[in-house]
Amino acid sequence: MKILTVINVGYPLHGGAQITHHTFLAQLAEQFGHECVYVDSCAHGRAARGSRPRELAFRDTEELKQLLLRERPDVVIGALDVQHRLMPLTERFRVPTIAYLNSFEYCPPSRAEIRTWRLDSERVYPSRAERRLVLERADAILTNSDFLRRRLRRQQRVSAVTVYPPFDAASFGVARNNRGDAIAGVCGYPHKGADIFCALAEAFPDERFLMVGPLHHAYRARIQALRNVEHVPFSPPATYLRRAKLIIVPSQWPEPFGRVAVEAMANGIPTLVSRSGGLVEIAGRSGLSVARFRSARAWIRAVGDVLASRDALRRLGERGERRARRFLTAASLRAFEKVVRRVARLRRPRFAGPPVVAIHGATADRTAYARINAQWERALAVRGAWKLADAQANAAVAASADCRVFHDYRAEFTRLAVADEGFAVAVRTWDFGPFPSAWARKIAAEFDQLWVYSRWTRQQAIAAGVPSRMIKVVAPGFDPAVFSPRGPRLELATDKRFRFLCVGEPVARKGIDVLLAAYRLAFQRDDDVCLVIKTHGDETFYDGIRQTDSVARAAADRDGPEVLRISGHLSENEVAALYRSCSVGVFPYRAEGFCLPILEAMACGVPCIVPRFGACLDFCDQRNAYFVSARRIRAPVGRDFAINTLGASETVDAVDFCEIEPADLARRMRAVAGAADSDRSAKGRAAATAVRESFTWGHSAARAEANLRELVARGTPKRLQRAREEARRRRRVFEAARSLFLEGQ
Numbered sequence: 170m171k172i173l174t175v176i177n178v179g180y181p182l183h184g185g186a187q188i189t190h191h192t193f194l195a196q197l198a199e200q201f202g203h204e205c206v207y208v209d210s211c212a213h214g215r216a217a218r219g220s221r222p223r224e225l226a227f228r229d230t231e232e233l234k235q236l237l238l239r240e241r242p243d244v245v246i247g248a249l250d251v252q253h254r255l256m257p258l259t260e261r262f263r264v265p266t267i268a269y270l271n272s273f274e275y276c277p278p279s280r281a282e283i284r285t286w287r288l289d290s291e292r293v294y295p296s297r298a299e300r301r302l303v304l305e306r307a308d309a310i311l312t313n314s315d316f317l318r319r320r321l322r323r324q325q326r327v328s329a330v331t332v333y334p335p336f337d338a339a340s341f342g343v344a345r346n347n348r349g350d351a352i353a354g355v356c357g358y359p360h361k362g363a364d365i366f367c368a369l370a371e372a373f374p375d376e377r378f379l380m381v382g383p384l385h386h387a388y389r390a391r392i393q394a395l396r397n398v399e400h401v402p403f404s405p406p407a408t409y410l411r412r413a414k415l416i417i418v419p420s421q422w423p424e425p426f427g428r429v430a431v432e433a434m435a436n437g438i439p440t441l442v443s444r445s446g447g448l449v450e451i452a453g454r455s456g457l458s459v460a461r462f463r464s465a466r467a468w469i470r471a472v473g474d475v476l477a478s479r480d481a482l483r484r485l486g487e488r489g490e491r492r493a494r495r496f497l498t499a500a501s502l503r504a505f506e507k508v509v510r511r512v513a514r515l516r517r518p519r520f521a522g523p524p525v526v527a528i529h530g531a532t533a534d535r536t537a538y539a540r541i542n543a544q545w546e547r548a549l550a551v552r553g554a555w556k557l558a559d560a561q562a563n564a565a566v567a568a569s570a571d572c573r574v575f576h577d578y579r580a581e582f583t584r585l586a587v588a589d590e591g592f593a594v595a596v597r598t599w600d601f602g603p604f605p606s607a608w609a610r611k612i613a614a615e616f617d618q619l620w621v622y623s624r625w626t627r628q629q630a631i632a633a634g635v636p637s638r639m640i641k642v643v644a645p646g647f648d649p650a651v652f653s654p655r656g657p658r659l660e661l662a663t664d665k666r667f668r669f670l671c672v673g674e675p676v677a678r679k680g681i682d683v684l685l686a687a688y689r690l691a692f693q694r695d696d697d698v699c700l701v702i703k704t705h706g707d708e709t710f711y712d713g714i715r716q717t718d719s720v721a722r723a724a725a726d727r728d729g730p731e732v733l734r735i736s737g738h739l740s741e742n743e744v745a746a747l748y749r750s751c752s753v754g755v756f757p758y759r760a761e762g763f764c765l766p767i768l769e770a771m772a773c774g775v776p777c778i779v780p781r782f783g784a785c786l787d788f789c790d791q792r793n794a795y796f797v798s799a800r801r802i803r804a805p806v807g808r809d810f811a812i813n814t815l816g817a818s819e820t821v822d823a824v825d826f827c828e829i830e831p832a833d834l835a836r837r838m839r840a841v842a843g844a845a846d847s848d849r850s851a852k853g854r855a856a857a858t859a860v861r862e863s864f865t866w867g868h869s870a871a872r873a874e875a876n877l878r879e880l881v882a883r884g885t886p887k888r889l890q891r892a893r894e895e896a897r898r899r900r901r902v903f904e905a906a907r908s909l910f911l912e913g914q
Contacts, residue, residue: 170510171241172243172246173237173240174207174246177210181403188428193505196335197506201506203509206224206242212897233590237258246266247307263519266308268304277300287360288422310330312329312425314446336435341410343410343411362421369417370398373476381403382403384400415439415476416441417472424443427448431496439483442457443458456488457485530578538578544870555874572591573594574620590886595611595618597621602629603632603823620642621641624784644787644788646865669699669700669701669755670752672766672770679758679761681702687829691834691839694729694731698842699733745773753777754776755838757829761783774857776852777794781797805823
């Protein structure tokens with residue numbers, strides 16, 4: 170069986186959790202013959218060579234995913250707070266997973282506990298959703314102490330099994346006749362008891378003290394001022410145990426376990442610990458613990474009593490040695506191996522399969538972008554070359570996708586968090602000119618591709634500073650089975666023969682004011698024309714900026730030409746029937762990133778009056794559309810623009826849009842209404858043919874799929890390449906600085 174443990178402390182191996190898992194794997198390999206791999210995070214991506222168990226390193230979640238694909242384990246064990254990043258991967262590959270809890274990552278301390286335990290208040294613990302992901306979906310949950318198991322049950326309502334850490338006596342054993350002369354503690358942080366350690370050193374100036382391991386910066390000056398204290402970095406346990414005549418573990422928080430105490434006690438070294446957390450299970454009521462462990466006086470009294478005579482030291486050492494024996498048996502290893510075997514029988518992993526894509530953004534509401542997302546998902550699923558992950562139903566699992574497509578205009582783009590795995594695609598449109606500069610910077614720094622709807626939007630992204638090589642045009646499409654010249658027509662409440670149609674919200678960007686003014690200039694009440702305006706009514710994108718009153722007045726005006734407003738939701742079939750019931754579309758927009766209604770109208774054989782400007786030029790030409798002249802307006806603005814979907818704003822450096830004169834549009838509308846039916850029919854046939862050949866949802870999905878395949882072929886996402894290069898650079902700087910420091914010693 171191949172067993173792989175993933176942890177995220179970083180090399181070298183010196184922490185208690187690291188030693189625990191490394192020892193488990195070494196003993197599983199030696200005593201049960203399993204193939205074991207230890208995986209830890211490492212900024213430069215390199216682990217020890219020739220070690221047993223085999224050691225590997227990962228720099229980010231993407232590299233961890235590739236490591237799993239390469240190693241193909243039968244069981245994965247997660248440790249510390251890497252587990253919520255690991256679970257989506259093991260779920261994707263169906264790898265049986267054990268969550269081994271070494272500390273409080275998934276049953277975090279409250280604010281009151283953080284203060285009482287003297288923890289770093291800036292520490293960020295996994296979110297509630299991340300905790301539930303691990304605790305609800307792991308195949309087995311183990312804790313390293315009964316204390317932690319009970320806390321998990323009480324706080325998270327989760328059952329777990331206690332499996333104490335294993336010990337390899339050969340790695341920390343010291344000769345009995347080689348007793349040291351220092352009082353030692355691995356306690357350089359407030360929650361580890363640094364204040365107690367310093368108080369003891371001050372109270373016993375004639376004793377030598379050894380501070381082991383990392384030291385919080387707040388204590389450096391105090392430690393340096395104490396003449397009887399030596400600070401040494403982390404070293405193998407046997408090294409500092411050999412120098413110790415007394416080990417203290419003055420933890421101010423409830424230690425989840427307390428490995429250093431067992432190691433010292435097993436060597437017969439006198440040991441005093443705080444009577445708290447997992448240390449209670451180690452020391453019991455044997456006199457090895459300090460009950461009032463937050464009191465420096467209590468510690469001074471306890472240490473003074475022990476140092477009072479050789480017999481006191483000897484008796485304390487003997488009691489500790491007896492207590493430690495229960496942890497030196499193979500019981501924990503056997504229990505652990507039993508759980509591993511049980512979990513491995515649950516299912517066989519599946520590492521083969523198509524790449525996974527997740528589309529982030531709504532798919533079920535009535536917005537245009539939700540329709541696009543739904544169509545892309547449907548078309549990619551039908552093609553069968555991709556596995557679709559449901560980003561809405563299970564965002565955590567979707568995070569393990571090979572490609573993630575972010576197409577959501579209800580989320581603030583600049584605040585969007587891009588995970589450290591998979592390729593990231595931004596789908597953005599912007600109607601008013603160059604993209605906001607904040608968008609451009611984020612796209613260039615964090616994404617691998619930008620998809621835009623039109624060549625016009627591509628130009629605006631480039632103008633904002635997005636590298637052109639990143640930008641792919643992926644136009645929306647239409648369903649040719651629905652939007653076709655053939656099919657039923659919608660019954661309209663008008664007797665007029667010639668019907669202009671405008672589909673969209675009545676806002677200035679879409680030129681509703683120009684349209685109403687031009688229509689009134691061009692026609693009178695007696696003319697055989699009707700302007701049909703289809704609005705959505707419940708579209709939240711345009712809250713507060715609709716010109717609905719203007720449309721309502723025009724529809725109610727019995728002296729002006731006839732206007733018919735249709736509000737509310739229509740099904741796609743009903744929208745197609747509406748197009749077919751009208752003669753010509755008219756879309757005098759000022760700014761558009763694409764304008765899907767023009768495309769749909771053309772698919773139904775309805776030619777459109779459009780500006781000779783912007784996005785529609787991707788599918789409109791002289792053969793299939795009626796152009797109206799438009800004046801391009803480009804201007805620097807340097808101000809904030811409100812984003813209606815968010816209640817937020819973006820800084821815009823410049824605008825680029827067009828303006829149509831109502832008189833010009835009026836002349837074009839009169840000319841089109843008076844043209845021969847055969848001319849209009851010819852344009853309609855040309856329009857339907859043109860868009861059917863290039864703009865169906867099948868064409869859109871094919872472009873999307875080609876772009877995704879291009880990404881997957883690259884190997885490593887761009888942002889991760891940059892992060893890894895920066896990590897290597899920092900590592901080189903650190904190594905150079907360390908070399909200079911050592912030379913000066």
